[in-house]
Amino acid sequence: MSDMQAVEEQAVPAGGWYAEDIERVVVSERRLAEKVDELAAQVARDFAEHESVLLVGVLKGAFVFMADFARALGRHGRHAEIEFMAISSYGQAVTSSGVVRILKDLDRDIGGRHVVVVEDIVDSGLTLSWLLRYLGSRSAASVTVVALLRKPEAATVEVDVRYVGFDIPNEFVVGYGLDYAERYREVPYIGVLKPSVYTRS
Ligand code: IMP
Numbered sequence: 001m002s003d004m005q006a007v008e009e010q011a012v013p014a015g016g017w018y019a020e021d022i023e024r025v026v027v028s029e030r031r032l033a034e035k036v037d038e039l040a041a042q043v044a045r046d047f048a049e050h051e052s053v054l055l056v057g058v059l060k061g062a063f064v065f066m067a068d069f070a071r072a073l074g075r076h077g078r079h080a081e082i083e084f085m086a087i088s089s090y091g092q093a094v095t096s097s098g099v100v101r102i103l104k105d106l107d108r109d110i111g112g113r114h115v116v117v118v119e120d121i122v123d124s125g126l127t128l129s130w131l132l133r134y135l136g137s138r139s140a141a142s143v144t145v146v147a148l149l150r151k152p153e154a155a156t157v158e159v160d161v162r163y164v165g166f167d168i169p170n171e172f173v174v175g176y177g178l179d180y181a182e183r184y185r186e187v188p189y190i191g192v193l194k195p196s197v198y199t200r201s
Pocket of ligand 1 (some may be wrong): 124173174
C-alpha cells in the first residue's frame with residue numbers, strides 16, 4: 001500500500017532559509033501529516049492485541065518520522081516504546097553485500113518483543129535487509145517495517161516492507177529528517193534540491 005500521487009508537483013512554500021535551494025516539493029507537509037496518521041492508524045489496528053510495540057528507528061534520518069509516528073500511534077490508542085540505532089550511512093560502508101557498521105546499538109534486549117522498524121526511506125534496501133537480519137538474530141517475536149518513502153529499486157529487493165507511505169521517483173530527496181551533507185533535515189516537506197546546490201563550493 002503506497003501512494004503514487006505524491007509525485008504531483010507543488011509550489012515551494014515561501015519561508016525558511018532553505019526555500020531558495022528547493023527546486024520542487026515531492027510530498028507536502030499536509031500530505032505527510034495525513035499519511036503518517038493513516039500509517040499509524042493501520043499499525044494501531046494490526047497490533048491491537050499486543051500491549052505495546054517497540055519502535056526501532058535508524059538515526060539520523062528517521063528522527064522526524066519517528067516523532068510524528070509515535071505520537072500518532074498514541075492518538076490511535078497504542079503504547080509505543082522507542083529505540084534508536086545508528087548505522088553507517090549511505091554511500092560509505094553500505095556494500096553490495098549489505099554489511100553495515102553499527103555506530104549505536106539498541107539500549108535493551110528485544111527478545112520476545114514485537115518490533116516495528118520505522119524507516120525514513122528505502123532506496124536499495126540494503127540497509128533494511130541488514131537491519132532485519134540483525135533484529136531477527138536478537139530474537140524479536142516479530143519484526144515489521146513501516147517506511148515513509150520508497151524508491152523504485154527497493155520494490156525489486158527481497159525485503160518485506162509491510163507499510164509504505166509514498167512511492168517516489170528515483171531522485172535524491174531531502175527534508176522531514178533526510179539530509180544532503182547534514183543539511184535540510186529540518187525542512188518540513190520532502191523536496192528535491194536545485195542542481196546549483198550540488199555545485200556550490
Ligand atoms: P538503502 O540502504 O539504499 O535502502 O538506503 C537507505 C538509507 O540511505 C536511508 O535510510 C537514507 O539515510 C539514505 N538515503 C537513500 N536515499 C536518500 C535520499 O534520496 N535522500 C537522503 N537520504 C537517502
